[in-house]
Amino acid sequence: MNRIDHRQQPVILGTGILPIGQHWEISLRQLGGRAVRMALQDAGNPKPDAIYIGNGLGTILSHQANLGALIPEFAGYPGIESCTFEAAGASGAAAFQAACFAVESGYVDVAVALGVEKITECEDRAAEAAMNLALNYEFESSQGSTVKTEAALIAQRYLYEWHLNREIFQRVALNSYQNARENPNAFARNIDEKTYQKQPLISAPLGLYDIAVQNDGAAAIVLTREELVPAEERDRLIRVSGSGNAVASLALHDRHDLLYWSAVAQSAAAALRQADLKLSDIDTFEIWDGTVMDVILSLESIGICQEGKGWQIDSLPLNVTGGCLGRGNPLGASGMYQIAEIARFLQTQKSKDRIHRNALIQAIGGYGATAITHILRS
Amino acid sequence: MESPRHWRLKKQRYALIGEECPHCKAKIFPPRDVCPECGLEAKTAYQFSGKGKVYSYTTINEAPSGFQDMSPYAIALVKLEEGPIVTAQLTDLGGESIWVGMPVEMVTRKLRNDGDERGVILYGYKFRPAFQA
Numbered sequence: 003m004n005r006i007d008h009r010q011q012p013v014i015l016g017t018g019i020l021p022i023g024q025h026w027e028i029s030l031r032q033l034g035g036r037a038v039r040m041a042l043q044d045a046g047n048p049k050p051d052a053i054y055i056g057n058g059l060g061t062i063l064s065h066q067a068n069l070g071a072l073i074p075e076f077a078g079y080p081g082i083e084s085c086t087f088e089a090a091g092a093s094g095a096a097a098f099q100a101a102c103f104a105v106e107s108g109y110v111d112v113a114v115a116l117g118v119e120k121i122t123e124c125e126d127r128a129a130e131a132a133m134n135l136a137l138n139y140e141f142e143s144s145q146g147s148t149v150k151t152e153a154a155l156i157a158q159r160y161l162y163e164w165h166l167n168r169e170i171f172q173r174v175a176l177n178s179y180q181n182a183r184e185n186p187n188a189f190a191r192n193i194d195e196k197t198y199q200k201q202p203l204i205s206a207p208l209g210l211y212d213i214a215v216q217n218d219g220a221a222a223i224v225l226t227r228e229e230l231v232p233a234e235e236r237d238r239l240i241r242v243s244g245s246g247n248a249v250a251s252l253a254l255h256d257r258h259d260l261l262y263w264s265a266v267a268q269s270a271a272a273a274l275r276q277a278d279l280k281l282s283d284i285d286t287f288e289i290w291d292g293t294v295m296d297v298i299l300s301l302e303s304i305g306i307c308q309e310g311k312g313w314q315i316d317s318l319p320l321n322v323t324g325g326c327l328g329r330g331n332p333l334g335a336s337g338m339y340q341i342a343e344i345a346r347f348l349q350t351q352k353s354k355d356r357i358h359r360n361a362l363i364q365a366i367g368g369y370g371a372t373a374i375t376h377i378l379r380s
Numbered sequence: 381m382e383s384p385r386h387w388r389l390k391k392q393r394y395a396l397i398g399e400e401c402p403h404c405k406a407k408i409f410p411p412r413d414v415c416p417e418c419g420l421e422a423k424t425a426y427q428f429s430g431k432g433k434v435y436s437y438t439t440i441n442e443a444p445s446g447f448q449d450m451s452p453y454a455i456a457l458v459k460l461e462e463g464p465i466v467t468a469q470l471t472d473l474g475g476e477s478i479w480v481g482m483p484v485e486m487v488t489r490k491l492r493n494d495g496d497e498r499g500v501i502l503y504g505y506k507f508r509p510a511f512q513a
């Protein structure tokens with residue numbers, strides 16, 4: 003994709019973020035509707051032309067399809083353009099990308115991107131089963147494999163190839179948990195070094211705290227293009243200056259190199275190219291951490307860390323608001339949380355005159371199967 | 381439940397029948413319409429030997445529904461002698477510990493009990509330890 007004229011560039015007008023957790027009292031439609039209203043209010047109540055929805059599991063867990071005809075009504079805008087985008091964990095990012103395309107092309111003036119997921123509608127086992135839909139059903143799930151075992155298989159091979167042991171996961175996991183402490187919308191899991199080291203193994207070598215916990219959540223972002231914002235207000239804008247979407251084989255075993263995530267690499271490279279930035283220009287990274295292993299392989303595949311060293315994250319500005327591990331993982335909404343929280347982070351940094359200006363944000367669907375990257379600039 | 385699917389996948393699951401690409405000779409499993417190596421059409425059936433080595437492994441303690449009877453069980457990525465990697469359960473371990481590189485061979489076993497009122501049981505490939513030739 004080519005760069006676009008900055009006047010057409012998508013800009014963020016407002017964000018709405020619901021706390022991640024168990025929202026037993028409200029349903030999928032209310033979760034979504036509330037996040038949209040919060041975002042529009044934050045944006046100064048512009049009239050939206052369209053709502054693009056990212057959702058992964060509503061058809062299974064809430065027995066509800068066609069959210070496009072449902073959620074706008076609950077947001078107070080019945081009859082406006084809306085439909086769902088599904089890419090497992092990258093659903094939210096896919097909906098955000100659609101909203102960007104819609105505003106930058108001139109197709110609409112104001113678009114809302116919503117990520118929403120209702121996990122706690124069913125017993126845990128049903129939610130687990132729904133998550134496994136992201137695997138290749140005929141050749142992975144049908145063998146009794148799950149999302150967690152796929153991650154464990156890769157983690158085991160990684161440790162074997164690089165002669166490492168599972169202690170390398172601690173730094174990556176604790177980074178997310180520690181960063182989540184100051185995030186009021188994160189699902190508090192309060193993991194410190196002691197609790198982390200006492201965790202039970204779920205599927206060796208991965209333990210309970212190496213895997214993000216699923217939860218309910220909804221986040222929304224209001225977008226327009228730069229030329230529609232009055233000149234005197236443009237200075238405070240957060241711009242979306244690049245995006246990239248790439249896929250690899252859905253089944254892990256169908257890939258040539260199981261420890262290199264080609265979709266992750268391609269999508270990041272495409273987004274950077276569009277933004278006309280290099281990796282060294284990025285001040286903060288939001289990297290998908292459905293499990294600790296996802297972070298390690300992503301950092302290596304993007305080229306942020308060397309191969310075999312993706313766990314050495316010491317000075318890296320990484321998942322500053324807690325990532326999926328720290329904030330909880332409302333699957334199809336997580337991609338929207340990533341972008342909305344980093345947009346707020348950049349805004350805060352800007353008002354403090356700090357150095358963080360450029361952010362690279364990446365969501366993953368399946369186990370490294372789909373990767374959608376966005377570059378935000380303040 | 382889903383019997384057309386089970387019928388369609390029977391050859392692959394019972395006998396590990398994949399394809400050999402007529403253009404580049406790549407061995408393909410599971411079979412598909414387009415060769416993942418050269419991008420040309422693939423259609424020639426190929427019988428895999430069923431021999432391979434453990435590429436990676438883990439154990440599942442909280443089994444998904446349909447698999448609880450067998451829990452806990454080992455899942456592995458098995459690299460077949462002919463090249464492709466498959467995801468499958470390991471069986472008949474008899475207390476033997478699993479290691480990367482462990483030689484294994486295919487056997488047909490009960491994969492899952494679909495748990496519907498008709499109690500459909502699905503059979504397919506698993507791998508067990510093999511003595512090296």
Ligand SMILES: [Zn+2]
Binds near residue numbers: 404405415416420
């Ligand atoms: Zn070929």
